[in-house]
Amino acid sequence: MSELLFYRKPVALNRENHRNLKFSPDSKFLFSREINSVPLTGIEFFEASRDLPIFFSRNESGQYFPLALLSLRNNQHALVDEDGSWQGSYVPAFIRRYPFAMTGNQTVCFDEGCKQFSEEVGEPLFDEQGENSTTLNNVLQFLTNFDKSYKATQEFSATLAEQQLFKSFDMQVMAGDGKPVRLEGLHVVDEAKLLEVEPEQVQRWFKSGQLAWIYAHLHSLGALRQLSKQQAQANAVAEAKEKAEAGALN
Template identity: 55%
Template sequence: MATLLFYNEPAFLNREVHKTLKFKASVDYSFTEDVNSVPLTGIEFFEASRDMPVLFSKDDQGNFFPLALLSLMDAGHKHLGEAGSWSDSYIPAFIRRYPFALTDEGTVCFDQNASQFEGEEGEALFSDDGENTETLNNIIQFLNNYDQQHKNTLDYCKELKELDLLSPFNLQILLEKDKPLRLEGLFVIDEKKLNSIPEDKVKGWFDSGWLAWTYAHLHSLGALNRLVKRQKETL
């Protein structure tokens, strides 16, 4: 399971303990206000690339994972509008799945402190006889789809690492006079190395969709200009 960023009090969803729990969908994404990037799955690269750079980071074990860079700020971003609404840009699934998530064992968990569970209004997650409601089944389907895409993305990243296709992406941007902003610890796919991978790999990547993901990632680097413009407007 991807890290439980945003979840302040995660708990397993239990049909006995939470049989009266009501869920009220919300478009308030203010819980993201302190982050400047979030994990991304490969299938999202296409839509995200129009609005934000798709880059790669590396965890403590040396494994790579993709992320959507929301801003060039040390913390926070400028995609939030009034009442925590999201501006006219792509909302990563990592954000949209909140306040629910799946454990590695496939158990549904949720953030008990989330505003979506406050009050008596909302949709029931369990029927009177303890069965899943349509609302909960739809949530579980979304979580399962996300989990499968997350695993597929990790396989993609493992192959990038095995083929040594990722190179450090260090960028210096001058937002204000004498105040350069440096991006460090990020990685991009090296196009020269990409052009030299074996032909059988290219076919496999085409069939799996990984080749399209790769070019969507490279296309997304142009969205850095959008982030620079957005940040300069707030200075």
């Protein structure tokens, strides 16, 4: 399921079974390296649009949802270095919430295969009475806020679809290594059609702040050039490393 994209061994957090579990926070994001996009909520559009293109994807049920494009290559991105540090200006909340998650039915899960969990080292998730610790309450607050934003974004996307504002985005771009890549299966808001939307709907978007989401999305499309540049830099670093390793062997 998409909610648990990075999780190797997702399990539901249980007050009894995990009474002694401890968690060690980490600011590294190596776990995300093998993807090229993640879902993005509308409230994140402003920050993300600085260096991440925002598109809309359509699932098998015909529902649209925004995503942040992390790379022009499949199954990889260059926004984390070898140490796992994030190289961009904004880390999507979908990534930051790992190794925790909240499923559609409000079940809190965690990746039991993640090394940040232990019964010996870290911050307790439950106190001696079995109540939530401050650490766990902070996690739950983040997950709850994310879930609320996610649902609001679903409604926003559905309204855009009802207004028939989506158009396919199909173009060829350079991936940073001199090779062209064709982007397919993505959608963007049709700005020409946006100008034809009834004033009452535009006013509702304006009052909710969602009209700004639309323009942040459109503004973000210029970040495709930034992705190409990042990929070129990553390719140069990888090539230099290969040459250094080859020289060491000789």
